[in-house]
Each structure stands twice: as C-alpha cells, then as structure tokens.
C-alpha cells in the first residue's frame with residue numbers, strides 16, 4: 001500500500017499574511033497516512049517555511065530553474081530553494097509548459113536539478129483537450145514521462161512524485177472521471193514497470209485537475225491514484241484539509 005501524497009499549488013495567489021495563516025493552519029492539522037506539501041508563490045516561501053517548521057508539512061517551489069546558477073534573470077535555482085528550507089519542487093506544470101514554453105527536455109533538466117539538490121521533484125504530465133480528442137493522450141503523457149526517464153534514469157523515480165494533470169481539467173471545474181484518471185495512472189505505472197517493476201509499484205502517481213472536497217475520495221479510491229495536486233481548493237484551509245482527510 002503506497003502512502004498518499006497531497007500537494008497544494010497556490011499559483012499566483014495570496015499575500016504575505018495569507019501565506020502565514022494558510023500554511024499555519026495546514027501545519028497545525030493532524031494527518032493520517034498522507035504526505036502533505038504546499039507550493040506558495042516564491043516571495044512567500046519563507047513565510048510558509050517558517051509556519052511549517054517542525055511540522056510534517058513540506059514546502060516547495062512551483063517551479064525550479066534548469067540552471068545551477070548564473071546570469072538567468074528571474075530564475076530561482078534548486079539550491080536556493082533548498083537553502084531557504086524547501087524540500088520539494090514542481091516541474092513541468094502545464095501552465096509552465098503552455099505559457100513559458102517549457103519543453104520536455106527542459107522539464108527533464110529541472111527534475112535533475114531538483115534531485116541533485118535534495119528536493120523531491122513533482123513531475124507534472126498531462127494532455128490538452130485537443131490531444132485527448134485527437135486520440136493522442138497516451139502518446140503525449142508517455143512522451144512527457146519518457147523524456148525524464150531518458151535524462152534522469154529509472155532509478156531517479158525512486159525519489160519522484162508524478163502528477164497526472166489533464167490540462168482540460170485544471171481550473172476548469174471539469175474533473176476527469178475516476179475511471180478516466182485511473183486509466184492514465186495505470187498506463188504511466190505500467191510504462192515505468194517496463195524499466196523497473198519495484199519502482200513502478202512504489203512510486204506515487206497523483207491526480208490534479210479540479211479536485212474538490214466533494215470528488216476527492218472517489219478519485220483517491222482508484223487503485224493507481226495515490227493522492228492529488230490541488231490548485232483552487234488549496235486556497236481555503238478547510239477545503240484543502242478535507243481533501244487531505246479524504247486521502248488519509
């Protein structure tokens with residue numbers, strides 16, 4: 001039985017006081033068998049790290065630079081995230097792929113940077129509606145996954161969380177049905193099993209895309225869904241904590 005994982009991606013929302021209050025409320029909660037991580041905007045990472053210090057709640061960057069250091073204005077390195085107390089980082093969120101033109105190759109290097117700096121990478125994969133409707137879902141998610149396997153090696157997946165986030169379900173209120181999500185999670189797991197059955201059996205593959213307190217339990221009950229990456233519903237402590245409770 002895999003331990004469930006829940007992440008709260010705040011995206012570009014909030015303020016310093018909101019970050020302290022929300023992270024503080026999550027840090028004070030008691031969870032069952034679930035690992036919990038928060039992804040505030042970069043300027044509020046320190047508030048969240050302070051609020052979560054001494055708790056079991058991890059804090060991470062919503063993105064991480066593919067570069068180690070240097071003249072890359074606006075970038076934040078994995079070492080910097082680690083330096084301020086982060087232990088986790090998102091890589092390849094669809095909003096980064098879509099609006100910042102991150103390629104599979106760039107995402108793979110970001111994952112490697114996170115690993116090299118002792119951060120748990122959360123590798124996001126997912127197809128657009130056009131790709132799904134065109135019968136290309138499997139091709140897209142396996143290509144996104146395969147780029148990281150090729151660059152980092154299968155052993156790296158011992159330390160990676162994979163998030164399946166169909167782009168058409170993110171922030172749209174349109175959730176993948178539990179059966180639709182399960183199908184993709186099983187596909188990703190079986191692809192990893194071709195390289196290493198043990199790692200495929202133990203890796204957490206979490207679902208993201210309009211998860212709410214009302215649909216979380218049914219999604220998390222699927223055999224290959226090991227928790228969730230939560231956007232909108234992570235901005236209210238009560239909603240986020242009830243989703244964590246559904247996983248634990």
Ligand code: PEP
Pocket residue numbers: 009011165169170171172173208209210211229230231232233
């Ligand atoms: C996300 O940002 O990763 C996400 C899944 O957002 P939402 O829950 O709002 O769809």
